Amino acid sequence: MPLLDVQNLTTYYTTLRGPVRAAEDVSFQVNKGEALGLAGESGCGKTTVALSILRLLPSAGKIVDGKVIFNNTDVVALDEDEMRKQMRWKEMSIVFQGAMNAFNPVYKIGDQIVEAIVTHESDVSKKEAEERTKKLLEMVGVDPSRANNYPHEFSGGMRQRALIAMSIACNPKLLIADEPGTALDVIVQAQVLKLLRELKSKLNLAMILITHDLSIIAETCEKTAIMYAGKMAEYGDIVTIFKDPLHPYTQGLIGAFPSIKAARTRMVSIPGLPPDLLDPPSGCRFHPRCPYAMDVCKKKEPPLEKISKQERYVSCYLVTKA
Amino acid sequence: MADSVVNVTNLVKWFPVRMGFFSTLFTRKQLFVRAVDDISFDIKKGEIFGLAGESGSGKTTTGRLLLRLVEPTRGNILFKGEDITTLTESNMKPFRRKMQIVFQDPYESLNPRMTISDIISEPLRVQGIGDEAETRERVSKILEDVELTPPDEFIFRFPHELSGGQRQRIGVARAFVLEPEFVVADEPVSMLDVSIRAEILNLMIALVEKYGASYLYITHDLALARHMCDRIAVMYLGKIMEQGPTDKVINKPYHPYTGALITAVPVPDPTTKRSEVVIKGEIPSPVNPPSGCRFHTRCPIAELPLCKEKEPPMIDYGDGHFAACHLVGKPKWEKHMAA
Numbered sequence: 201m202p203l204l205d206v207q208n209l210t211t212y213y214t215t216l217r218g219p220v221r222a223a224e225d226v227s228f229q230v231n232k233g234e235a236l237g238l239a240g241e242s243g244c245g246k247t248t249v250a251l252s253i254l255r256l257l258p259s260a261g262k263i264v265d266g267k268v269i270f271n272n273t274d275v276v277a278l279d280e281d282e283m284r285k286q287m288r289w290k291e292m293s294i295v296f297q298g299a300m301n302a303f304n305p306v307y308k309i310g311d312q313i314v315e316a317i318v319t320h321e322s323d324v325s326k327k328e329a330e331e332r333t334k335k336l337l338e339m340v341g342v343d344p345s346r347a348n349n350y351p352h353e354f355s356g357g358m359r360q361r362a363l364i365a366m367s368i369a370c371n372p373k374l375l376i377a378d379e380p381g382t383a384l385d386v387i388v389q390a391q392v393l394k395l396l397r398e399l400k401s402k403l404n405l406a407m408i409l410i411t412h413d414l415s416i417i418a419e420t421c422e423k424t425a426i427m428y429a430g431k432m433a434e435y436g437d438i439v440t441i442f443k444d445p446l447h448p449y450t451q452g453l454i455g456a457f458p459s460i461k462a463a464r465t466r467m468v469s470i471p472g473l474p475p476d477l478l479d480p481p482s483g484c485r486f487h488p489r490c491p492y493a494m495d496v497c498k499k500k501e502p503p504l505e506k507i508s509k510q511e512r513y514v515s516c517y518l519v520t521k522a
Numbered sequence: 523m524a525d526s527v528v529n530v531t532n533l534v535k536w537f538p539v540r541m542g543f544f545s546t547l548f549t550r551k552q553l554f555v556r557a558v559d560d561i562s563f564d565i566k567k568g569e570i571f572g573l574a575g576e577s578g579s580g581k582t583t584t585g586r587l588l589l590r591l592v593e594p595t596r597g598n599i600l601f602k603g604e605d606i607t608t609l610t611e612s613n614m615k616p617f618r619r620k621m622q623i624v625f626q627d628p629y630e631s632l633n634p635r636m637t638i639s640d641i642i643s644e645p646l647r648v649q650g651i652g653d654e655a656e657t658r659e660r661v662s663k664i665l666e667d668v669e670l671t672p673p674d675e676f677i678f679r680f681p682h683e684l685s686g687g688q689r690q691r692i693g694v695a696r697a698f699v700l701e702p703e704f705v706v707a708d709e710p711v712s713m714l715d716v717s718i719r720a721e722i723l724n725l726m727i728a729l730v731e732k733y734g735a736s737y738l739y740i741t742h743d744l745a746l747a748r749h750m751c752d753r754i755a756v757m758y759l760g761k762i763m764e765q766g767p768t769d770k771v772i773n774k775p776y777h778p779y780t781g782a783l784i785t786a787v788p789v790p791d792p793t794t795k796r797s798e799v800v801i802k803g804e805i806p807s808p809v810n811p812p813s814g815c816r817f818h819t820r821c822p823i824a825e826l827p828l829c830k831e832k833e834p835p836m837i838d839y840g841d842g843h844f845a846a847c848h849l850v851g852k853p854k855w856e857k858h859m860a861a
Contacts, residue, residue, distance in 0.1 A: 242717040266581055355804050384577040386742060390786035412716055415745075415788035438792045456720045457790045460745040460772060467749055469720035473685050 202229035203251070203294075203406050204374055209266035211245075213253045215488070220477045221430050222248040222261070227504065228425045228435055229511075230374065235400060235407040237417030237438070239453070240427035240476055246410045247297065249427075250376045254294055255283050255407075259377040270374070292374035293367040296499035297410075299360035300383060301516040310337075310347025310490075312367045320370050335367040340395060357388035362397065368399065375399075376408045381416055393420055414457050418442060424448050429485040431473050432504050446514045448490050484517070492518055526564040526600075527704050527730055527736045529586055533561050533597035535583055539809060543770040556808050559760035565704070570730065570737040572751030572768065573691075574744055574783070578805050580760040581740045585706040588738060589621050601704070619649050622697035628689035632681040638665075638692055639677035646790040660699060662674050666769070667732070668695045668725060687718035691725070698729055705730075711746070723750060746788050748772050753842070756780045759808055759816040762836075764809045767845030776845035779817045781859055815848065823849060823858045 206228050213220040223245040230236045238246045251257045253268050255275060255503060268275040270291060278287065287403055292371040296325040303312055308335050317329040324332075334344035340361040351359060360380065367375055377396060400407055409421055416426050418438065425435040426449065434447040445451045455468035472489035475481050487497040496517050506516040514520065548814045558580045565571040570617035581780070588599060590606060606617055624643075625631035632641055642664060643657045652660065665673035668691040678840050681689055690710060697705050711719040730737060741747050747754050748768055755765040756779065764777040772856065774780045784800045801820050806812060812819045816831040825848065834846040838860045849855040 248849040343660070358805050386783060386786040387576065387801060389801075391787070395787070414716075415790035416792050419788050442792050443788070452717060454790065456716050458745045459748045459790055460748055460784060460787045461789055461791075461794070464749055464769070465611055467720035467723060469723070469724065470717040473687070473718075474715075503673070520575070 202233075203232045203271060204408075205267075206249070206253065207267040207269065209249065209252055209268060209290070210264050211248050211257065212262055212264050213258075213260045214247075214262065215260065215478070217478055222477055223427075224430050225504070226266070226425075226427070226431070226432055230406045230423075232373065232406055233400070234423065235409060235421040237408045237421035237424040238408055238427065239412065239414055239417055239424055241428075243474055243477070244427045245376055245430040245477075246427055248407065248430075250294065250378055253376065254292060255280075256294070257450055264339045276477060277306060284320070285322075289367075289370040289372060291315060291372055292376065293370070293372040294376040295360075295363050295378060296336040297366045297378040297384060299363050299380075300356060301387065301489040302363055303349050303359065308333075308350055309354065309362050311513055313337075313362070313369055315346075316366050317369045332369065333365075333503060336369055337362065339368075339399075356384055357391060360384060360388075360392050364392075364395065368403065368405075371403070372405070374406045374408070376410070379412070380409070381411065383415065385440055387454075388419045389416075391426060396420065414442075414453060415455040415459075426453065429480055430477055432515060433486065434514050434515070434516075435504070437510060440510070440512060446519045447486075447516045448518070449486050450494055452489075484515075493516055494518075525759060527564050527569075527602055528738070529564040529598075529600040529603075531600075532586065533584070533587060533599065533823050534559055534595045536581075549614060549828050553809055558758050561755075561757070561760070561762045563668045563765060565736050565738060567610070568734050569701075569737060569753065570727070570739055570751045572739045572741060572747040572754035574754055574756060575757035576742060576783075576805050578759075578808060579757040580808070581779055582708055583741050584757070585623070585708050585738055588704075589618075589623055589706055591623075595798070597781045603652055615649070619700050620702050621704045621706075622700060622702040623706040623708065624690075624693050624697045624710045627840045628686055628693050629713065631693060631713070634681055637677065638678075638679050638681070638684075641692060642694055642696050642699050643680070645696060649700065653701075664695045664699045667698065667729065668692075669748045670695070678815060686714050687722060687740065688721050689715060694722070694729065694855055696840055698733065698735075700735055701734075701736055702737050704738070706740070711740070712741075712743070719746075722772075744783055756783065759805065759811050761816055761846070762844075764838075764843075764845040764848075765819065766839075766845075767795065770841060770843045775859070776839060776843070776850050777817075777847045778821050778823055778849075778855070778858060780845075782822075788820060792833055823854050825849060825852075825854070 209226040211223040213222055225326045226249055252263050263276050313333045314329040317324055333347055336407050342358055342361050350401050357513055381459055424441055426433045428449045434450045445454055452470035458467055470489055483499050484497040484502050487493040503514040503516050505520045506511045506513050536556050539553040577583050587594050615855040637850055639661050640663045646657050662673040665676055670676045670691055706845055712720050738749055751768050754768050754771055755762045758779050766779045803820050814830045814832055815834050818824040834848045836844045836846045838844055
């Protein structure tokens with residue numbers, strides 16, 4: 201019984217030019233204490249999936265189909281009040297993208313964490329919340345006395361740590377981290393990822409790590425879901441996917457990543473551009489950029505199919521027969 | 523040296539810290555941000571020279587100093603043997619034709635009101651090269667070089683009609699339209715998506731080979747630097763800590779800071795576990811850099827008081843591999859670098 205079971209999640213954004221099909225038919229599962237890496241280029245729908253799970257979509261965004269089952273509850277069916285009182289922060293929380301700007305610049309860091317606790321746990325007094333904030337800051341490696349500082353007095357790495365402290369303030373079971381390493385320096389990024397790994401094993405947290413950087417996923421996660429243009433391309437155990445990628449997009453993405461350990465080579469790129477999601481290509485959305493595209497790829501959309509006894513899924517006609 | 527395109531000796535750039543009215547009245551001391559503090563290196567013809575380091579280490583300032591986009595405080599910059607450190611703007615102009623820059627952010631560095639052909643032909647116009655027909659021809663040719671084909675489809679478009687990757691190609695085209703001998707590439711792909719990065723980098727390598735130009739490639743990504751550069755220099759707080767052929771620096775670093783940078787780079791392979799040695803803290807303020815070796819406050823093997831008091835000299839370890847660390851060869855260092 202997985203902790204989080206996302207089934208055929210489909211989210212559209214309404215615009216004047218028509219619906220943007222940001223995420224379509226996305227399905228994956230996350231078990232307790234397990235980390236899933238959600239990878240893909242910008243605009244492929246990673247963040248949309250995360251916001252859909254937490255029901256934090258902007259007003260133009262709407263979940264049009266699918267279920268998000270969290271601990272036997274369908275999150276999509278909850279109303280906003282139940283969502284805030286029962287789910288958000290207590291059960292699942294998010295570390296927002298861009299630690300630099302995620303805090304309100306005119307409030308003290310500590311007060312902002314206290315606010316998150318008090319909003320979601322109405323039985324906690326302000327005093328208790330302040331105590332807990334200090335403990336949380338200590339846990340993520342920030343000196344508790346810094347709770348009285350304003351965000352601009354924190355360095356980038358410390359802001360990211362404080363943001364992580366805030367996200368685990370109400371002991372959630374699932375933590376979604378949206379690009380936790382971007383905009384940080386390599387060394388600071390390594391520190392933050394180490395912290396996330398430590399918290400994961402200490403608190404038995406389930407994690408969804410959203411990133412465009414496959415190497416971060418390789419080091420942190422057990423499973424990965426590769427997304428392309430709002431669809432899942434490949435999903436499964438991390439070792440098999442990295443060693444033997446089946447979808448041409450996954451192959452391209454892994455090839456585009458230089459490794460510092462490997463010999464100096466010419467980097468491989470994927471020609472072309474990600475499509476416009478207002479009017480995605482027919483059939484397989486990757487076919488205009490795919491080096492192996494066949495006739496059937498242009499006409500029929502490949503389903504996400506299980507291809508081995510292990511939990512491994514691919515949506516490509518090269519692997520599954522049309 | 524005869525075969526070097528750019529030769530930098532003891533280059534220094536201190537930016538004065540702007541202070542409030544009252545603090546100027548009561549403090550006599552002017553504070554400086556020591557962005558670049560006494561660095562020397564040279565870039566050979568046809569070479570890709572990488573400058574790596576964390577943000578705030580002075581990489582971008584160095585790039586701009588070489589092009590005289592900021593004025594150096596001290597030191598010398600030789601361009602093909604000629605001293606350009608103190609040339610006036612008008613004497614500088616013929617040199618500007620041979621040195622160009624590709625900026626980091628293709629969304630901010632192209633004028634949104636200019637068409638692609640205006641953007642690319644502006645350097646030609648400024649330098650007064652060619653008539654209308656020649657300009658048109660050179661613009662089409664360079665667009666073909668950066669693989670924006672057919673050129674006629676692009677010349678009358680505006681930047682907002684192009685994707686990030688295409689914009690950066692325009693940035694590259696603008697730099698190469700003058701057929702420069704030296705190009706500063708300031709993190710040219712850090713704003714781009716992974717699948718597009720490799721294309722731009724391969725394009726830049728191809729152009730270097732075609733025009734025989736040299737690059738100063740500024741980056742924070744050592745994995746990319748390894749695949750791009752012939753030689754690299756690692757900067758920290760305005761100083762060069764280590765410098766040498768890329769393979770040597772990455773495979774056998776001498777400086778603990780280089781070692782830390784390398785272990786901090788995540789490896790896209792789930793079966794290799796990198797060591798958990800992560801150095802603590804973040805880069806200190808360049809206004810008041812630490813004394814002695816600037817890295818001693820974060821160095822896992824720093825030996826006090828030596829590292830705190832004495833600045834380590836640049837030592838040659840053969841094959842053009844230099845490093846500035848007191849502890850090279852000591853047992854503590856051997857043990858740390860082996861891990």
